[in-house]
Each structure stands twice: as structure tokens, then as C-alpha cells.
Amino acid sequence: MSKASYYTPEGLKKLRDELKRLKDIERPSASQAIAEARDKGDLSENAEYDAAKEAQGMLEMKIAKLEDTLAGARVIDESQMDTSKALVLSTVKIKNQTNGMEVIYTLVADGEADLASNKLSVNSPIGKGLLGKSVGEVAEVQVPNGIMKFDILEISR
Structure with a gap:
């Protein structure tokens, strides 16, 4: 469960824009990198594939953390x-x-x-x-x- 944190309207918009960028641009790019690495052959010896999967995992963690932050975000009046x-x-x-x-x-x-x-x-x-x-x-x-x-x-x- 996320804790409440207080933001200005501008700060909250900045967080939402970052989440949108991660989901709409970074996530498809990570998927594409995995697909390209997969096409290069044997996955058991493919360091490029492992690196792409690890980068995707880090990206998903970042997205989850940002979603958690936004769930507890409150705008200050x-x-x-x-x-x-x-x-x-x-x-x-x-x-x-x-x-x-x-x-x-x-x-x-x-x-x-x-x-x-x-x-x-x-x-x-x-x-x-x-x-x-x-x-x-x-x-x-x-x-x-x-x-x-x-x-x-x-x-x-």
C-alpha cells in the first residue's frame, strides 16, 4: 500500500507524464530490443537477450513504483x-x-x-x-x- 504524498498540480502532472512516457515509449522499445535479441539465435548463450530482459525488468519496476506513488498522490489546496x-x-x-x-x-x-x-x-x-x-x-x-x-x-x- 502506498503512503499519501502531497504534490502541486504541476508536480502531479510531471509524474503522470513520466509514467505515460515509460509505458508508451520505453516499454515498446524494451519489447523490441528483446525481440531483436531473440532473433539472433540460441538464448542460452545470448548475452544481448539477457541484458534486454534485465533492462525490461528494471523498467517494469520503475513503472510499478511510479504507479504506487501516483496511487497515494494528493493535490494540495x-x-x-x-x-x-x-x-x-x-x-x-x-x-x-x-x-x-x-x-x-x-x-x-x-x-x-x-x-x-x-x-x-x-x-x-x-x-x-x-x-x-x-x-x-x-x-x-x-x-x-x-x-x-x-x-x-x-x-x-
Whole structure:
């Protein structure tokens, strides 16, 4: 059974598009590769056939995982969210108490996380530490190096 995960409408569309691509393009391509390898003769000594079958198995696992994720996916209605606390889809400005560095992150579901665009997973250590916090609070985050403390400066949508 899949667990519920929350997505923006754009993030959910991206997942559905990826699943459609895997099923409509990659799956037929994998089947074609197996058929071509099968035509080359004895299957017991055909490394190309074994590789094609293994690639197909990996593709089917990827499709199953994506279907499971989509089964538990929920779209977030931002109009119903509490804006006083850091929640999924909140944009949070934080300040590291150790080095004074300020960073702005948007808290998103795992499938939408992208550090290059400052989208941080709510399941990451920092994401978990920020969830439920309000402006003015201090988020203490357990990292392998110890505990990091962040001041919550702003929360927006």
C-alpha cells in the first residue's frame, strides 16, 4: 500500500507524464530490443537477450513504483492551508545560527525536491525540522555532524 504524498498540480502532472512516457515509449522499445535479441539465435548463450530482459525488468519496476506513488498522490489546496506555520508548499526563509547564512527554501514532496531551485523535501532532515514551525521559532535539525539551529525569519506561500 502506498503512503499519501502531497504534490502541486504541476508536480502531479510531471509524474503522470513520466509514467505515460515509460509505458508508451520505453516499454515498446524494451519489447523490441528483446525481440531483436531473440532473433539472433540460441538464448542460452545470448548475452544481448539477457541484458534486454534485465533492462525490461528494471523498467517494469520503475513503472510499478511510479504507479504506487501516483496511487497515494494528493493535490494540495493552498487556499485551505494555515499560513502561520511552515507546511508543504511553504516558502521559508531561514538563518543558520552558526554562520549567519540566510537561505530561502520551498518545502515540497519528495518527487518535486530539487536543491538547485531551492525546493527541499519535507522528508529531508532540514525539511522535517522546519515543518510546523512559525516565524520567530528556532528549528533544531539533527545532522551527522551534530545539531544545526535555524531561525525562522519568514514564511510565505
